[in-house]
Amino acid sequence: xxxxxxxxxxxLAAMALLLAGIGLGMTVLKAVHYDVPxxxxxxxxxxxxEARIGFRGDGGSSKVEFLLPPRVSMERVIxxxxxxxxxxxxxxxxxxxxxxxxxxxxxxxxxxxxxxxQVRVLGGSVVTDASVPPFPPVPxxxxxxxxxxxxxxxxAREQSADVFSFTExxxxxxxxxxDENVKVxxxxxxxxxxxxxxxxxxxxxxxxxxxxxxxxxxxxxVEGQLIPWLEVHNGDEWRGYNVVTGAPGYPPGFFIWRYDDxxxxxxxxxxxxxxxxxxTQTRVAQMDVAQLTGAAFAVQPFGxxxxxxxxxxQNLYHVVLMLPLGALVVAFMRxxxxxxxxxxxxxxxxxxAFRETQLAWGLALFLTLxxxxxxxxxxxxxxxxxxxxxLAVILVVVVCLxxxxxxxxxxxxVEQGLSIALFPMVILxxxxxxxxxxxxxxxxxxxxxxTAGSLLVAVxxxxxxxxPHLEHLMFYxxxxxxxxxxxxxxxxxxxxxxxxxxxxxxxxxxAR
Amino acid sequence: MTSLPEQGASAGxxxxxxxxxxxxxxxxxxxxxxxxxxxxxxxxxxxxxxxVDDKLTTKRLALEAGLAVPELYGAVRFQGELIHLDRVLAxxxxxxxKPAHGSGGDGVLVVTxxxxxxxxxxxxxxxxxxxxxxxxxxxxxxxxxxGGIPDVAMVEYRVRPSRLFDAISYRGxxxxxxxxxxxxxxxxxxxxxxxxxxxxxxxxxxAVGVGIALASGVTGHGVVRDQVVDxxxxxxxxxxxxxxxxxxxxxxxxxRCADLAGLGYCGVxxxxxxxxxxxxxxxxxxxxxxxxxxxxxxxxxRLKVIEAMRxxxxxxxxxxxxxxxxxxARTAAG
Numbered sequence: 010x011x012x013x014x015x016x017x018x019x020x021l022a023a024m025a026l027l028l029a030g031i032g033l034g035m036t037v038l039k040a041v042h043y044d045v046p047x048x049x050x051x052x053x054x055x056x057x058x059e060a061r062i063g064f065r066g067d068g069g070s071s072k073v074e075f076l077l078p079p080r081v082s083m084e085r086v087i088x089x090x091x092x093x094x095x096x097x098x099x100x101x102x103x104x105x106x107x108x109x110x111x112x113x114x115x116x117x118x119x120x121x122x123x124x125x126x127q128v129r130v131l132g133g134s135v136v137t138d139a140s141v142p143p144f145p146p147v148p149x150x151x152x153x154x155x156x157x158x159x160x161x162x163x164x165a166r167e168q169s170a171d172v173f174s175f176t177e178x179x180x181x182x183x184x185x186x187x188d189e190n191v192k193v194x195x196x197x198x199x200x201x202x203x204x205x206x207x208x209x210x211x212x213x214x215x216x217x218x219x220x221x222x223x224x225x226x227x228x229x230x231v232e233g234q235l236i237p238w239l240e241v242h243n244g245d246e247w248r249g250y251n252v253v254t255g256a257p258g259y260p261p262g263f264f265i266w267r268y269d270d271x272x273x274x275x276x277x278x279x280x281x282x283x284x285x286x287x288x289t290q291t292r293v294a295q296m297d298v299a300q301l302t303g304a305a306f307a308v309q310p311f312g313x314x315x316x317x318x319x320x321x322x323q324n325l326y327h328v329v330l331m332l333p334l335g336a337l338v339v340a341f342m343r344x345x346x347x348x349x350x351x352x353x354x355x356x357x358x359x360x361x362a363f364r365e366t367q368l369a370w371g372l373a374l375f376l377t378l379x380x381x382x383x384x385x386x387x388x389x390x391x392x393x394x395x396x397x398x399x400l401a402v403i404l405v406v407v408v409c410l411x412x413x414x415x416x417x418x419x420x421x422x423v424e425q426g427l428s429i430a431l432f433p434m435v436i437l438x439x440x441x442x443x444x445x446x447x448x449x450x451x452x453x454x455x456x457x458x459x460t461a462g463s464l465l466v467a468v469x470x471x472x473x474x475x476x477p478h479l480e481h482l483m484f485y486x487x488x489x490x491x492x493x494x495x496x497x498x499x500x501x502x503x504x505x506x507x508x509x510x511x512x513x514x515x516x517x518x519x520a521r
Numbered sequence: 522m523t524s525l526p527e528q529g530a531s532a533g534x535x536x537x538x539x540x541x542x543x544x545x546x547x548x549x550x551x552x553x554x555x556x557x558x559x560x561x562x563x564x565x566x567x568x569x570x571x572x573v574d575d576k577l578t579t580k581r582l583a584l585e586a587g588l589a590v591p592e593l594y595g596a597v598r599f600q601g602e603l604i605h606l607d608r609v610l611a612x613x614x615x616x617x618x619k620p621a622h623g624s625g626g627d628g629v630l631v632v633t634x635x636x637x638x639x640x641x642x643x644x645x646x647x648x649x650x651x652x653x654x655x656x657x658x659x660x661x662x663x664x665x666x667x668g669g670i671p672d673v674a675m676v677e678y679r680v681r682p683s684r685l686f687d688a689i690s691y692r693g694x695x696x697x698x699x700x701x702x703x704x705x706x707x708x709x710x711x712x713x714x715x716x717x718x719x720x721x722x723x724x725x726x727x728a729v730g731v732g733i734a735l736a737s738g739v740t741g742h743g744v745v746r747d748q749v750v751d752x753x754x755x756x757x758x759x760x761x762x763x764x765x766x767x768x769x770x771x772x773x774x775x776x777r778c779a780d781l782a783g784l785g786y787c788g789v790x791x792x793x794x795x796x797x798x799x800x801x802x803x804x805x806x807x808x809x810x811x812x813x814x815x816x817x818x819x820x821x822x823r824l825k826v827i828e829a830m831r832x833x834x835x836x837x838x839x840x841x842x843x844x845x846x847x848x849x850a851r852t853a854a855g
Binding site for chain 2: 344347393395396397446450451455502503504505506507508510511513514515516517518519
């Protein structure tokens, strides 16, 4: 049987073989010869932290000065990289002070310009500058703030033994928004952050503090800002404090960029200056880390290397590269298994939404949306609206429902409910419309069958697209897309039975 | 019918999926993937699809060729024409409204009677003119066409089914499906409406499909929702052994329709009207596969025999004779 099968498909099979061969060949070469790890387990997480400075010139010379992370933070850094095509770059290193990058250009174009500074940082424990500070002077508070602060401080003093426990007590009292003194303090019109106000209050007890600005390295960040974090010195060491909860410590993997109010960015003769930070996780082979520390950027000298792209684009491609796998799942489920679905790629978009909401929540939210939407749609049938306005009405209803669920879950403190906004609304509205038509014409059974089929495909798609091993492979070996293509070509030429047909034609499988 | 290999017997039981697969293969059952790749894509040119996808075009072609079709009372193309709908509906006592691009019998409204300004549906329910206008407006919006493309609503003659089918059809009109390959009828069945199908001759909706022997025009077993039955589910009357009248003429119309559409592999739907005789309803470029269950026979061998022939007769009579001959030979062999 297989011989004529291949004979008939030879040009197509040859093409598929060629594509798969190229894809697999490049992957193997990359893995074996260039030591790109095939499994995420063989890797260590390395964070790429990227600062992006955007601005416009005015046609004349320009100068941008940017503060680089302090020496102590650079201990965690494997390497750094400046991306500044055409600009002159100088790195100033003053004694005992953080380094500064200075970019200059004689004729700066008026179109948008972007300078990038990237560091690759090892995850792990937070390090902070250990220099011993002087005791701060007691600030000169105004009434009624002064009495309120004095009351809080004396209360904290009674309940504490040392600087750290004093700090914790103060933060605990300040967290109680029903306290009269705290109300006075919280009402102060201060444009700076709460961290600054807390630092000023602690200065009332002559406790040395500083504000560290940095980035938590926990989940990928796109175009964010440095966040302030309070540090307190007890005469021996610095300790970070969460000023909201009063808990000691730092955010996970906190990478400190600057202390207090040192100027982060100084520019001359440029307009529309914007500074943002992005972070993304990359994985490098464990053995590489040792080699990399202090060495040049790891370059894949071969094939497509996505880790060289700007960080925000990398984060996008982590998702985009999983889509073909989702399409593969749909093709397989339709052609080989024969599962009926609403729309061709609707299940994949739903699966993509499941990635963000988590599976159980996603299913619950999807079913709620569809059930309520469907009952409203069936009620709408009485109004006899024309098709396109009716679709638009359903879309608005879906958006309202999503809004209601989000607000409700926020009130109830259920975080997962907030992610519902990630559902593809237009697709949902079309699905509800299709469902109602199928319902009216073919009845509940057929509707339930197709809904179950769509969800089954969506869940399979979710498991495939959410598989960290596959995500790792697709991101580091995008050449595997050729293999996906080859499999899809073969699926397109599949002329065997669908699994569901084995049951459908069951009556014909028996000899009579 | 065809001789079936013995190992098929184990397929239902522990033979499992592979056993079932082999049994279906052995019986020459055609699956959807194989139908699409080997027959629909190979034998049907995409450019011919518009001729059969648009029932108005099909009807025009058939009329030009002198084939009988249900008379067209009028077509509604735009929402604005809805106000003239009452004029179109004024004359005929009974009529059918259907989308020109509909598929699988969806979106068909049958009005059998009228009483005091109301329209009586096939199932006895009464509709106002407003109800019908809404129904037509939905058709125009493309509710029943693929991808929601704006559609045209056709108002046409309601077929009075031949009395022959009274005992084996629940309301509605039974229709005869001929599967034509390279101009040669390869398989046939008649679709009988049931209570479950709401009087529609649509297998998806629960109508009975009954196999017809090509050589004799006599009915065999039936299929409801992919299950073999020998009696009509509503009446309990036997389905086997009814001789279809005008069988030769029906086969000839089917073969001519396939020529008309220029499709190598297609399904032709015919009806038998009490007064006006055989008529062509529509042509399908992707005919369903349930016809195999109704005939309890796979399609593949039949198609392969026809596919292997290097020269086929062009004369309609010779082609019908060939089709019946092939069927008779198969029956004899079985």
